Amino acid sequence: MRWQPFLEAVQERGEYPSALEAERASRVVLALLGAHVVGEERNELAACLPETFALILLNPLQAAEPLSAERFVRAVSAWIEGANERTAAWDTSAVLSVVADAAGDALLERVLLQLPPGYDMLFGHPES
Template identity: 75%
Template sequence: MAMRREAFLDHVRDRGEYDTPREAERAARVVLALLGAHLVGEVRARLAARLPEDFALILLNPLQSAEPLSPERFVRATAAWIEGATEQTAAWDVSAVLSTVADAAGDDLLREVLLQLPAGYDLLFGHPEPA
């Protein structure tokens, strides 16, 4: 069942402590566009099905990425796409969005998503893997 758009943005806004829904939406759009480039096939489709429709479409039509980005480079890329962002604010943006995506996905699907990503993304999603 897809998370409702308002609920999704409310979660992102709370976690990112944004002043406006627009800031939360901007962060969500950038982070999901970058995330979509890293996921393929059925896992990406199933994750999209759990997101509000306009965000699902962003995930399914991502920015092209020549190679999988490490978590650090993912944060840097996010900073590059958000006007006025620093690496610190971008890390906050990524965490606010991906922790909300993790909630929407649920544990089983999140595990499959993490298998498609370079090591270290579990921390960005707010779900550190046990050592």
């Protein structure tokens, strides 16, 4: 996916007034996600993203342990100035739902296998 369509999709889903806010949320969410997805899945996911975001995903923040979906949202909240858990959940879902669309169902399923329960909701793909 190219830069402009990715950011436009995040901006629309997150209802951000500017592309800058969509970019800020994307950078934080992808940096945290990159710490939790490893191996081929991380590489394939990066290949679906615009180059700048791919590099963020491939050079993640370090995680001492896998974060539950709830703790992931709290971490996003801590990294986005002025965010709280409610707005961070919104930011996370706006970004990850666009990532899910870019990745496709097969790759998303493999990514979700690496993550603790609950991330399916953040990606906008609740388990059936």
